[in-house]
Amino acid sequence: MKVSVPVSPYIATFAGVEDVVLSLLGLAPTASLSLPARPPAGVKYSHVTLELQQTDVQGMLDIGISGAVTFAAQAKAQTFFFLSDLSAWVTIPNTDPTSVIVDATFSVGVRIGIFAFNLDTSMKLDAETVAAQATVKQAITAYQAVVLGAGLEAIDAMKPLITNSTGPFRVETLQTIGAVRAGLEALLADPATSLTPVLTSVTVDTAKVAQAVTNNIVAGLDLTTLLKSHTFAMERAFRSVPAQTAVEEVNAGKGPGVTAPLVAQAYQDLLGLSGMQPVPPDKQQIAANVLSAGRNL
């Protein structure tokens, strides 16, 4: 399964591995998180798209608008968050075949986070309605712009959008966004301009994640099989079943969808147990801790 994961633009050398996408740290061993591919010069971008979507505080933080958190805390009223993305993008394949990252999307443009309260929610909430309500002073709004990539200073309309940032999001703001969009289209059409895009999302292959975290001991492994095998191992260890007995149970057909070598590996890697070694109480507790995950939801 291919899964698109939004990421922050930071790519770094981490623990000796080059070109690591920092947002993905912890997903799989660091060596499998590299993204050496970069958009070549003169790459062709998509058309500029403008999207407005409702989001939550987390969505605001993800685009770098930290002020939204305290705004929401102090407003003491239902706060609405909107994320407007005005950008052109390009997706390129990863050049490292051992990486869990299949391809990466780089974008250039502006992201605008809008926070609002006192909104009349009986109307459909799109950019125009929110702006109109702010213009007639019915709703309280503020917006903050985050620029993606470099080279955009050539767009004249950009400056007013940025310098009025933190002000209300009004009908005039929408007009400015329209002007920025035209400027961005013109820049993209001009072969002489040099734009530097930033990494905004990656596509991860879940089967490769499963293979990387198990050190490739089972060929063609998929994530569902890994999840089933891990759960099986933890449930058996929790019931004080030794590793070898658990493996025999799988071979006897008691774990549909479970792969025996992964069960043995789970006992070894997480609990340090193999063969007929009994499961001591502290190891049993580790299994119980894993099994408690998400049960508080």
Add this chain to the structure above:
Amino acid sequence: MTLVWRPINPQHPAHRRKPLPAATPCALLTSAPQYVGVNISTYYFDLQGMLDLDFKGMAQYKGKLNVAFFMLEVACYTGDILVEDVRTHEIFIQRQGVGFRIAVANWGVAFSTSATLAAVAANAELNISQTGIEVQIVGAGLETLPILAPLSQMSGLSAQSLQTISQCAMALADYFEQNGSGLTPAALAVAPIPVGDFNQFNCFYSGQFGPEAIYRGKSLADALTEEAQYPQGNSYVVPSFARAVYGELNVGDGTPDPDAHALAGQILAEGRF
């Protein structure tokens, strides 16, 4: 990865961080260049936050009723670097640049009518609320520039001062474009890197968390938001791994359908005999 930027005071000893030398096993590549124009951010703080940022004048508003503090930062950033906290050995991304910060104290009105700087200015104009401001210029080489002189002449926040701020922001952008290399950037904000190296326990935990959350009918965003309120579990959940599980079970960003619920149930039932 969610980066929460926190503005810092470059002079404050507790805010001091050590840049990681380029040769260490951890280095930020220059693949994320900054927009070289001007950036504006607002922060909402309490009094202590203001004092930490060296806005000493704000202390006089202590004890006022319904006082709200804002900090507006207008800056041109030069690039992000990795730094290490000298005391805790945590790694942060640090943003540096030149620009100015304006602290605004607004009192006499509820937050809902003073949520944005424009609203504060409008209220002050109508004598509904009162404001006090303090200006700091950050980055050596900028203090003496005539383009920023109008800032120090402002006495409160009004429609007029908002215009002044906007004009100074534009002037700063122009100046930075031409003379940016002659300025000395200062450390402006840090964001901790909230992810760690790969760890077996977290991998197992996240692999259990995903199906459990899907089985309980939660969308990924809801599950992660709820988990954030539960420190006993939250530190073990790797959000990107949970997202991979949601993708694997065909849930994506939505809420789980009956098929996903059934599949999650099957995963969770393994070994329960």
